[in-house]
Amino acid sequence: MERSDKPRGHHAPSGVIQEQEDAEDERDSQAVWSAATKMNDGSINHRALLVNARRLVIKVGTGVVCNSANEFDPLETAALVNSIARLTKEGRQVVLVSSGAVTLGAAELRIHRSRLKDASVTRACAAVGQCKLMQAYAESFRPHGIKAAQVLLTEDDFSDLKRYSILRQTFERLLKLGAVPIVNENDTITNIYTEQAPVFRDNDRLAALVLSKLDADALILLSNVDGLLYSPNGDLANASVVTMVTEITAAIRDSARGTSATGRGGMSAKLDAAEIAMQAGGMVVIANGKAPGIVERVFQGEEVGTLFLPGSRIAGKRRWLAFATTVRGQVSINPNAARALLHRQASLLISGATACGGEFSAGQVIAVLDPEGNIIGKGIAELGSQQLQALLSSAESKRGVLVRRENFLILSAKEINVQRSGV
Secondary structure, three states: EEEOOOOOOOOOOOOEOOOOOHEEEEEEEHHHHHHHEEOOOOOOOOOHHOOOOOOEEEEEOOHHHHHOOEEEEEHHHHHHHHHHHHHHHOEEEEEEOOHHHHHHHHHHHOHHHHHHHHHHHHHHHHHOOOOOOOHHHHHHHHOOOOEEEEEEOOOOHHHHHHHHHHHHHHHHHHHHHOOOOEEOOOOOOOOOOOOOOOOOHHHHHHHHHHHHOOOOOEEEEEEOOOEEEEEEOOOOOOOOEEEOOOOHEEEEEHOOOOOOOOOOOOOOHHHHHHHHHOOOOEEEEEOOOOOOHHHHHOOOOOOEEEOOOOOOOOOHHHHHHHHHHOOOEEEEHHHHHHHHHHHHHEEHHHEEEEEEEEEOOOOOOOEEEEOOOEEEEEEEEOOOOOHHHHEEEEOOOOOOOOOOHHHHOOOHHHHHHHHHHOO
């Protein structure tokens, strides 16, 4: 990553970046940060890539569409809509992911935020606030001749492969018709307040999954901060904005803990979203949504906010397995099956399974554990848990495939930690 030398709220002039690590920092407390540090040199202008981005996902946080009194901010929304209208006139396609429904609903119903710990109250607020949110966007887009389309999503729209495919078809048609899809999680039925691990967790991750599904070029996360902040001594009052990140390291994550005052996200959630988008081949910018003309400035290539460069791209179905699925159960396998999966790119045969846990159906995603109980990957089961358990308990020959190779994803060490945490 590259750090701006100016204080928070100010950015270095637009420049060019050389992909060269700062080796000296490897020996001090900033070593993990330096793995993603880039130096000014004049070789490549990565920001110019944003100028040519054609399909965009823009996510706005509650702090952007709402003011300090947790009420709708018409001026900020009008400015955002004007920016999106200009982008569409340039021939770009824009999907807007917008938070704010719960906060707006709570204000409309005069419910104090302390009551939002009650899931039913939160869902009721979302139902009321979503109406206000969409009405505001529809009225703001109308003078530009642009139709706003409401798209409320649930986890099953991503974790179910058939619905996941239908979702893309819907988005493609809306964009072809010139509409702006406005996306939000369907908070009236979300399981974010239950014990089951959610797919989304927040709208930052949802926006990254939308980018992944649509193969969009760029994702901009608009919040009330100037970008990813860095301070070697932890003094955020004098922190500087990181202008570019090529790798999200453990040290970067440790510096970004905490959530936002009004939303479920925070910088940690934005880093999760950025990592998904980077592995989907997209660029990501975290920027201050309250800054004048911020959207135009980002896509004109100005050095504002923090730019995350795309990494190695994961193919479509494997990307879905990595990020958009809910693990419904697990299966333990013997050493031979583990070696075949990890080293020979083989399918997982029923004969390789030794035990199964949880309840799952054919077509759902399961975790695969090695003989020591370590998660090595996840894949789509060819049969359900009851049928598999019956076969494992039977003395009959166990023929057939449990997980086909093309439907199996080997998890990296980092992804394994995520799976263990139940995320």
